[in-house]
Amino acid sequence: MQLDQQTLIAVVVDLSGQVRSRVELAVQRPTPELALPLIAAAVxxxxxxxxxxWxxxxxxxxxxxxxFGVEGMTSVGPTTLPGWEGMDGEALSRALGLPVLLEKDxxxxxxxxxxxxxxSQLQNFVYLFIGAGLGAGLFLDGRLYAGGRHNAGEIGHMIVAPGGRQCECGNRGCLERYVSLQALYEALDLAGSERATPEHLARLAVQPEGEAWLDSAAAPLRQAVNxxxxxxxxxxxxxxxxLPPAWMxxxxxxxxxxxxxxxxxDGERLRLGSAGRDVVALGAAALTIFDEFNPQYEVLLKTAGAERNRPRPTILDIRQRRA
Structure with missing residues (x-):
């Protein structure tokens, strides 16, 4: 399940990775008090x-x-969700009555x-996720690297312009102040308005203000890629x-x-993702499958291609084998 500033997307997948049902709800920077009933209803x-x-x-x-768990960054500013500082997987499991694994989008x-x-064929890559802010997911030697506190890849707070734009974290010149939906909304004078949505951006032609944002975003992002x-x-x-496809x-x-x-x-160093709009929710659904097979995520990843066309075991089969 994906929860962000404006959307809740939930999918349920079987052990073959096939989506069996999907729910999407509109939200507005939900606190835990607002989000938990919506999550329960979606489930x-x-x-x-x-x-x-079931x-x-x-x-x-x-x-x-x-x-997660970073003073001065967690739940701070418009690119995060408010009120989630003390929430972890165990607290969410108790609140929702089912096992919950918490991860970065x-x-x-x-x-x-x-x-x-x-x-699917890459062993070493970084996925740059442009959302309200900017983050990265890392696969190194075919293994997901999440970091000690699951904060690996927080490149949005990498300083790329010393003394540059003020960031909510307290630093100046953080990358996401230049490369993010929030930065684009500010450039288009949409920040805080009802039109500050990816859907509205998709309907806009790249106007002069948008051209200026693209120019201001390209240089620091090029530096980050390097x-x-x-x-x-x-x-x-x-x-x-x-970020809508034309802008991306x-x-x-x-x-x-x-x-x-x-x-x-130069040709293959930078690639556009192809998994579609539900890429985050699909990754979220896979977390529990990874955990059931093996706590090390790469076990499933290495066999995903070979197993794709074979009959999938049920959860009962897995548990019987363990016994």
Whole structure:
């Protein structure tokens, strides 16, 4: 289940990764008090519509903007959700009455792209998720890297312009102050209005203010791509998220030519994600499947391609084998 500033998207998938039901609700920067009843209602709707044996439910992956547990960053500013500072998976499990795994949206997006998109053959990549803010999910040597507190990839607070724009975290020049939906809304004078939505952006032609934002975003994002390549020696940087396709394509176009780095060929270094609008929710649903098979996510990832056309075991089969 994906929860962000404006949308709740929930999917239920079977062990083959097939989506059996989907729910989407509009929200507005929901606090836990507002979100938990909506989440419970969405789960009940999925139960009724999916035609699955709900007694075999493994649990739920809930993903939202990070970072988690960082003073001065968690639940601070318009790119995060308010009131979630003390909430963790155990608290959510108690509140909802089912096992819950909590993860960052950018990390879940990387999982979704790895399982359902063009990154299925990549062993080393970074997924840049452009949402209200900016985050990244990391796959290194075929393994998801989430970090000690599941905050790996919080590149939105990487300083790319010392002394630059003020950020809600207290620093100046953070990357997401230039590359994010929030930065684009501000450039178009939409911040805080009802029109500050990806759907409204999709209907807009790139006007002069938008051109100015694209120019202001391209240089720091190009710098971030260079840093990621030099630091991690990855095969590609994959870009996706909530930015409408026309805007995303124009932003990527302006990133070329990329600076020289450990990746010498320019053509395949930067790629657009292909898993679609539900990439985050799909990654969230996969969290519980990963956890059931093995706490190390890469076990499922390495076999996903080979197993895609084989009959899938049921949860009961898995538990009987363990016994």
């Amino acid at each position: 009940e709707r999925l139960r009724l519509e999916s035609a699955l044996n 007694n075999r439910l493994l649990g739920m992956g809930l993903v939202m903007p990070g970072p 950018a990390t879940a997006a990387a999982i979704g792209e790895r399982l359902y998109g063009m990154a 840093i990621l390549e030099c630091l991690l020696d990855i095969e590609a940087v994959v870009i996706g998220g909530l 394509a124009e932003l990527v176009r302006r990133l070329h030519p990329l600076p020289v780095s450990t990746r010498h060929r």
